[in-house]
Amino acid sequence: MSAPPLNQPLSRPDPTLPVGMFDSGVGGFTVFRELKKVLPNEPVVYYGDTANIPYGDRDPQLIRKWAKNILAFLLQKNVKAIAIACNISSSVLTAEDLAQVPVPVFGLVYNGAAAALQATKNSRIGVIATAATVETGSYVRTIRSFNPRAEVTQSACPKFVPFTESGVFNGNEVDKAVREYIAPLKEKGVDTVIYGCTHYPLLEQAITKHLDGVQMIDPAVEIVEELAAYLHTNDLLHSATRQDDMIYASDLNEHFFSTAELFLNRDIRPLTQEVKLNLPEQKA
Numbered sequence: 001m002s003a004p005p006l007n008q009p010l011s012r013p014d015p016t017l018p019v020g021m022f023d024s025g026v027g028g029f030t031v032f033r034e035l036k037k038v039l040p041n042e043p044v045v046y047y048g049d050t051a052n053i054p055y056g057d058r059d060p061q062l063i064r065k066w067a068k069n070i071l072a073f074l075l076q077k078n079v080k081a082i083a084i085a086c087n088i089s090s091s092v093l094t095a096e097d098l099a100q101v102p103v104p105v106f107g108l109v110y111n112g113a114a115a116a117l118q119a120t121k122n123s124r125i126g127v128i129a130t131a132a133t134v135e136t137g138s139y140v141r142t143i144r145s146f147n148p149r150a151e152v153t154q155s156a157c158p159k160f161v162p163f164t165e166s167g168v169f170n171g172n173e174v175d176k177a178v179r180e181y182i183a184p185l186k187e188k189g190v191d192t193v194i195y196g197c198t199h200y201p202l203l204e205q206a207i208t209k210h211l212d213g214v215q216m217i218d219p220a221v222e223i224v225e226e227l228a229a230y231l232h233t234n235d236l237l238h239s240a241t242r243q244d245d246m247i248y249a250s251d252l253n254e255h256f257f258s259t260a261e262l263f264l265n266r267d268i269r270p271l272t273q274e275v276k277l278n279l280p281e282q283k284a
């Protein structure tokens, strides 16, 4: 089932170059964290569009335009491969958009869908995601393209990103929201649930305690596995000498730093720079 990257890279990049990654905010740190677990020597260039978060409430065409700007920025930073650490960007970028990118690009949706189908026993899969990702139907389409009989139940969880972006990972309000959002999945008897937004694994404890016996799929794990396999097969892994990472955000704020520290286990301030790429007033 594995066919990444999503595009045809144009030339063989230099293995010592960094891996590019982006999200609307801190959610992509779940992919960043996973990459460092699997490939600790790979330098990362990360972009978080924190000035425009949440993407999940926006017009898909505007998100697509913003995601294309971020891809161009990462290419300027000379990355050798790109992991789209944002489900909604992964859902709205088209094959044509990705064909313009000269380095290999990896997305979350394909990998998450494939992993869920491998895990499910009853072919009933749940997807928790932002309203925009649910609206694109990207997970439903991709899962059904592999198995037309699979039953996919989606649930939009608009409160989850604001919780994580403000440093709230548990408590009564979170519990209440989790119960509300997973009710339709329980009703359908899903045995597997995909984190369809990279912010959601930050709420893992709060979510999984209400989903006893259900397999959770984190596409961050799958995308990193595919990226690692690709770099390995193509002899593109970085040598043992570690370069440092660079983290860009459109609005650097205390919460961005503290969440990074919590999930990446380090103070990212010395690696960080504020760069605004996408104007909020921009029209699609």
Ligand code: DGL
Residues within 6 Å of the ligand: 023, 024, 025, 027, 028, 053, 054, 055, 056, 057, 085, 086, 087, 088, 089, 130, 133, 161, 196, 197, 198, 199
């Ligand atoms: N983390 C992003 C995703 O995976 C979206 C968060 C947002 O709404 O900005 O889709």
